[in-house]
Amino acid sequence: MYAVVAHHYWGTPGGGQLVCAATAWSLDATGRTPVLTGTFKFDPAKYREWYGIDLSKYPAVTFPISARAFGLWARLWVWRPAAKAVRKYKPEIVFIDEVTYKPLLKEKDYKLVEYIHFPFEVVVDPRFKGTGLAYGEDPYIMERYGKFPLNLYWKTFVKGLRRYMRENPFHAADVVLVNSKWTAEVAKMVYGERPAVLNPPLPPNVEIVEKPKPxxxxxxxxxxxxxxxxxxxxxxxxxxxxxxxxxxxxxxxxxxxxxxxxxxxxxxxxxxxxxxxxxxxxxxxxxxxxxxxxxxxxxxxxxxxxxxxxxxxxxxxxxxxxxxxxxxxxxxxxxxxxxxxxxxxxxxxxxxxxxxxxxxxxxxxxxxxxxxxxxxxxxxxxxxxxxxxxxxxxxxxxxxxx
The missing domain is CATH 3.40.50.2000 (Glycogen Phosphorylase B;)
Structure with a gap:
């Protein structure tokens, strides 16, 4: 049995990459073979160095190029390599931590788990103006994409997002998970339902110090x-x-x-x-x-x-x-x-x-x-x-x- 783990870009260490690596390891432990899908080529061996998780034995489906630029736009195409993996491996489960998987739902014959790091709808939907989380209000977004030329980069991303984004995840996915209680409350505001909270793990190569210095x-x-x-x-x-x-x-x-x-x-x-x-x-x-x-x-x-x-x-x-x-x-x-x-x-x-x-x-x-x-x-x-x-x-x- 196979399980697809879809992430937009595996090539740098980060919180999303850790969650997906931990998920691949976890699905392997249930007897399923993880298939890693992403937009660009990456080196799975790096995950042993970054997190202490070995991904090198799992098959990967990516675009045949390497890239670090346009990481935001890469989120729009996460469904393409995932769709290719679904056709080839016919997985029992697809785990995805992006919202842009609407094309995957056309012929869905597997169980789908969506993991939400943050509901993008609250950023781009005018209904959520005034929440402090919309574009123009959220410091997290504005610090990075508030000024020229990155504001144009962001606006182009939003246009593509509306094309590929699934609607309510509770209608599209079989399980909806989030990373924190805070994200769960934001998701409830957006979707009307509260997802289950599954905190990311500490990387296995990060020890909890038994006797820290006083x-x-x-x-x-x-x-x-x-x-x-x-x-x-x-x-x-x-x-x-x-x-x-x-x-x-x-x-x-x-x-x-x-x-x-x-x-x-x-x-x-x-x-x-x-x-x-x-x-x-x-x-x-x-x-x-x-x-x-x-x-x-x-x-x-x-x-x-x-x-x-x-x-x-x-x-x-x-x-x-x-x-x-x-x-x-x-x-x-x-x-x-x-x-x-x-x-x-x-x-x-x-x-x-x-x-x-x-x-x-x-x-x-x-x-x-x-x-x-x-x-x-x-x-x-x-x-x-x-x-x-x-x-x-x-x-x-x-x-x-x-």
Whole structure:
């Protein structure tokens, strides 16, 4: 028996890629052979390095080219390689984490599982103007696609979305899953029904530290982790948060680890560096330098883990983050997460203050960080992420499949 796992682009590490890799592994555990489908060629062996999940033994169906540009538009064509795999392998199940699968429904003779990272309808449908999540309102979208020329790129995407997007997922799919309670509430607003929540797992190669260093042996460091991309809001942190934090806690340091594998990401990193320097901050690119802000691109996991093990707080600046795998990874190492009071990072990981601190303004972020850096809080974030294992994800998915 076969099971198709369809994702728009497998070629870079990210939350969606982790979910799909974990799903392939989980379906394999149920006795089905996963078939990986995506728009562009990719190297399955990378998943062992990124997440500790081996995808190299599974067949893959992709377009015969490699590409990193036009990743947003790639979402529009996710159904094409999936349709090819359906014809060739005649799967029992199709798992897809995109909305653009309307053409797949024409001759559907398999069970379909849709996993929603975020309901795109709330962004593009005029009915949801005023919710704070529509285009022009949601900071997550506007940080990345709000200005020329990317606003044109976005508008072209929306036109294609209307052509290929399925309608109500509860009418199209046999099972509808989402990544967080926050996303489930947004989905209920859009579709009228609440999907089941299946949190993404921690990657198997991310350990939950058994005995993290005590507070007094850690340094007043704040760590951030995520690609150097506009929606991560590093520019906001170095201009609005860091200068105030260093006045409150002079010995504090800000360490930003980010992927910068493309010219666009590299350009954003340089922009953040310039903005930090213009704000009067001392910037370096290696931890052995004397600085206040460290911008470290494409760091090995060993270096990231070492820094986390010496730090006291983890800052996540994205607004309306649907889940936040980097937050979960930091919690696994015992760091106090400081996250915006929106999205799944706040509802499902920090659990609205139970396992971390929240903020809405720059002043509140500085206050929360200063608190996390200067006094033990009695929080153990590891308790929250202890259940986010690949095995538990597989068991939960298996129940839905049955």
């Amino acid at each position: 507070f007094d042996e850690r340094k007043p460091w704040v760590v951030m982790l995520g690609r150097f991309s506009q929606e991560k809001r590093y520019h906001w942190v170095v201009t609005q948060v860091a200068p105030r934090l260093f006045k409150e806690v002079p010995e504090a340091r800000l360490i930003i680890f980010g992927g910068a594998a493309t010219p666009t990401l590299q350009a954003y990193k340089e922009r953040v560096r310039r903005m930090a320097q213009e704000a009067g901050l001392k910037v370096a690119e290696t931890l052995d330098a004397d600085a206040q802000v460290y911008l470290i691109a494409n760091a090995p996991r060993r270096l990231i883990n070492e820094a986390m093990d010496r730090a006291r707080a983890f800052l996540h600046a994205t607004i309306n983050e649907h889940w936040g795998i980097a937050v979960a990874e930091a919690m696994a190492r015992g760091l106090t997460p400081v996250v915006h009071k929106s999205g799944g990072a706040w509802t499902d990981l920090a659990e609205e203050g139970r396992y971390g601190l929240g903020y809405q303004t720059a002043e509140e972020a500085v206050e929360a960080l200063a608190k996390a850096l200067t006094q033990p809080l009695g929080l153990d974030p590891r308790e929250r992420v202890a259940s986010l294992t690949l095995d538990n994800y597989a068991k939960a998915l298996s129940r839905y499949v049955r």
